[in-house]
Amino acid sequence: MAQSYDMIVIGAGPGGYVAAIRGAQLGLNVLCVEREHLGGICLNWGCIPTKALLRSSEVFHLMHRAKEFGLKADGVGYDLPSVVQRSRGVAKQMEGGVKHLLKKNKVTTMMGEARLAGKGKVIVKIDKGEEEVTSKAIVLATGARARELPGLEADGDLVWTYKTAMTPPRMPKKLLVIGSGAIGIEFASFYNTLGAETTVVEVMDRILPVEDAEISAFAKKQFTKQGMKIMEKAMVKKLDRAKGKVTAHIEVGGKVEQQEFDTVISAVGIVGNVEGLGLEEQGIKVDRTHVIVDEYCRTGVDGVYAIGDLAGAPWLAHKASHEGVMVAELVAGKNKVHPVRPESIAGCTYCHPQVASVGFTEAQAKEKGFDVKVGKFPFIGNGKAVALGEPDGMVKTIFDSKTGELLGAHMVGAEVTELIQGYVVGRQLETTEEDLMETVFPHPTLSEMMHESVLDAYGRAIHF
CATH class of the missing domain: 3.30.390.30 (FAD/NAD-linked reductase, C-terminal dimerisation domain)
Known part of the structure; x- marks a missing residue:
């Protein structure tokens, strides 16, 4: 007989695990299913480990300025494997913290891949086979992954996504970053500070395009002063890969120019993890890889909600967490549940x-x-x-x-x-x-x- 729960959460990222904990606090019997890492991409491969990397580069930058502060720091250098090791250690510590919080709040966790299998039914593929679980409330919190454009696909060697950029096989000497949103500009800032000759290509008319125009202009001026090359209203048309090098064909001003790099980081957005969930079969609508929801994260299918990156912009961990709280409170029947207003959510980019x-x-x-x-x-x-x-x-x-x-x-x-x-x-x-x-x-x-x-x-x- 299938085990029944008051709420099933699919995905244990900053949206999912928070929804599960809040539901448990409100007295619900909650199951949280995760296929890979407790804490999701944010904690393991995004927000937290990137901040650890950026902190190392920030300290490195300050060490070079020691004389300004009346201090002496001779022979300043860095050990990239140790920088990465610290970052991974921080992520591992935080993952352990999430595991503890779920256990403390008596949330049942199950490692496996979940899919919807009818009204109130979820099939979870685990090591031993498949297990059916049921609930009147199902919360989809499967997150998103890096978007890959045709011809610019990552290979883990010459062309990286954020995952490889966080555990690099080498230190880039001449780096191309495609995309100047938060992810792109943070990696550009990190590697540029450590000494990589860095070029950023942005298809829009300015870097950090979601920010106020004056702020973008000010940031560009600072990045340029730090040695970055910024190319706006430009597009990487294709990448020619050879041993140890990539030739990028960059269209700018109506002309295509070729530039050579040893490493490329692609940061051209994200796509929602909608595959394999059985969404279409249940009548859940998807638009450009994101589940369509109302202001309360309801999918239009009774008892099924979608939160976080899966449910669209803004793609921010804190937005996902608050949506998780809101949905848990809705499921628990709490009065006066307020929807999350996107225009009141702060965006933060941790470049320098x-x-x-x-x-x-x-x-x-x-x-x-x-x-x-x-x-x-x-x-x-x-x-x-x-x-x-x-x-x-x-x-x-x-x-x-x-x-x-x-x-x-x-x-x-x-x-x-x-x-x-x-x-x-x-x-x-x-x-x-x-x-x-x-x-x-x-x-x-x-x-x-x-x-x-x-x-x-x-x-x-x-x-x-």
């Missing part, structure tokens, strides 16, 4: 300098018909930033001039991925410009720039 944002860009706000007030404040005007030796950066805020609503906030510079949460909370609480201007920010901190940016939007900046 860091980039972070929430809400609308200036262009988006104007397109939506808002009469805007825009404030800006540079890092060079902040005492803490100068003391840290990080004077390059800016904070930009956008308000509705009629209501004072904070429409968007955009940052580039040191530690902005930590600062952005202040504006996220402000938007969640429907804070106005008046509330922010009357808030006392501690001194000396980087957060004071957030205050000054708000003041600047209304012609009241003090320190610039």
